[in-house]
Amino acid sequence: MGTAASDRLRSSAVDVVRRPTTLYARASCRAGGPGGCDAHAMTGLELLHACAQNVLHDVGVTTSLQIALSEWAEDSLGIAAVVHELSVSPTRPSWEAVGYLNGGDCLAIHPPAFPDGIFSGISGDGDVVVMVAEAVQDLVQVLLWERGIDPAWPACPEHHGRHPLRAGCDVDVPVLRAEPSAVADSVARWGCPTGRTSIPIGQLGTPPPMAP
Numbered sequence: 001m002g003t004a005a006s007d008r009l010r011s012s013a014v015d016v017v018r019r020p021t022t023l024y025a026r027a028s029c030r031a032g033g034p035g036g037c038d039a040h041a042m043t044g045l046e047l048l049h050a051c052a053q054n055v056l057h058d059v060g061v062t063t064s065l066q067i068a069l070s071e072w073a074e075d076s077l078g079i080a081a082v083v084h085e086l087s088v089s090p091t092r093p094s095w096e097a098v099g100y101l102n103g104g105d106c107l108a109i110h111p112p113a114f115p116d117g118i119f120s121g122i123s124g125d126g127d128v129v130v131m132v133a134e135a136v137q138d139l140v141q142v143l144l145w146e147r148g149i150d151p152a153w154p155a156c157p158e159h160h161g162r163h164p165l166r167a168g169c170d171v172d173v174p175v176l177r178a179e180p181s182a183v184a185d186s187v188a189r190w191g192c193p194t195g196r197t198s199i200p201i202g203q204l205g206t207p208p209p210m211a212p
Contacts, residue, residue, distance in 0.1 A: 044080055044111045044112050045071050045080065045081065047112050047125065047128055048069060048080060048081050048109065048111075048112065048128065048132060049069060050125075051125055051128040051129040051131075051132050052069040052083075052132045052136070053202070054129065054188075054200075054201045054202025054203075055129065055132050055133045055136045055201055055202070056068075056069070056136070057202050057204075058154060058190075058201060058202060058203075058204040058205070059136060059140055061204060061205035062153070062154060062155075062204050062205055063140065063144065063153065065085070065140060065143055065144075066085065066086035066087070067083060067084070067085065067086065067136055067139060067140065068083065068084055068085070068086045069081055069082070069083050069109075069132065069136075070082055070083075070084065070090065070106075072090070072093060072106075072108065074093075077093075077108070078108075078110055078111070079093055079108045079109070079110070079111075080109060080110060080111035080112075081108075081109045081111075082106035082107060082108055082109065083106060083107050083109065083132070083135050083136050083139050084105060084106035084107070084139070085143065088105055088106070090105050090106035091105060092104045092105050092106070093106050093107065093108040094106070094107060094108065095107070095108050096138070097138045097139070097141065097142045100138075100139070100142055101142060106139075107135045107138055107139050108135070109131060109132060109135050110131065112127075112128045112131070126169040126187050126188040127169060127188075129167075129187075129188035129201055130167045130168060130169055130188050130201075133167035133188065133190075133201055134167055137153065137154075137164070137167065140153045141153055141164070151164075152164045154190055154204055156192050156195070156197055157197060158192050158195040158196065158197040159192065159194075159195065163192075163193075165190035165191055165192060165197065165199070166190070166191055166192075166193055167188060167189070167190060167191075167201065168188070168189060168191055169187065169188055169189070187200060187201075188200070188201040189201060190204065
């Protein structure tokens with residue numbers, strides 16, 4: 001890797017992948033719970049790392065892939081971080097899976113928007129989780145396809161894996177594995193675009209609750 005690339009890349013990938021629940025003692029993106037990240041007084045990179053925790057958890061419990069998020073400070077291109085395989089030292093970021101297949105080795109992520117250096121809103125972290133989830137999803141799907149594995153990740157359980165779920169912050173959406181009247185709160189979720197499935201990001205692979 002060249003000097004310029006080395007200067008731009010300051011990876012904490014191993015920490016993010018191997019210790020996703022303890023990376024930041026003062027910030028945790030609880031995509032499936034109330035409150036979300038305590039985003040105040042955090043840097044953009046810290047928020048991205050915190051919001052990546054649940055996404056990387058979902059990759060780890062549903063695939064054999066090891067994915068990492070690393071800093072890539074290149075303001076002129078609007079890149080704050082990249083997602084890549086843990087075993088890869090990224091040098092060629094791309095914004096789309098097509099670019100990755102055409103010589104890229106990581107996918108780029110924009111910096112999270114915030115005014116005057118202070119993150120506003122109590123649910124804005126959900127949008128950051130979704131932004132990270134979309135990049136990770138693109139990367140995981142490409143890597144699975146390259147290995148000859150069904151790239152529909154994360155697979156929709158409602159439709160027997162025939163298509164992937166989509167990341168989003170939806171409200172008033174029926175929640176799978178809950179009472180028919182239950183609806184999703186405004187947190188980051190994996191959802192079926194045509195059905196009822198709505199699973200909080202970070203809870204893939206979690207057994208459904210037992211009936212009382």
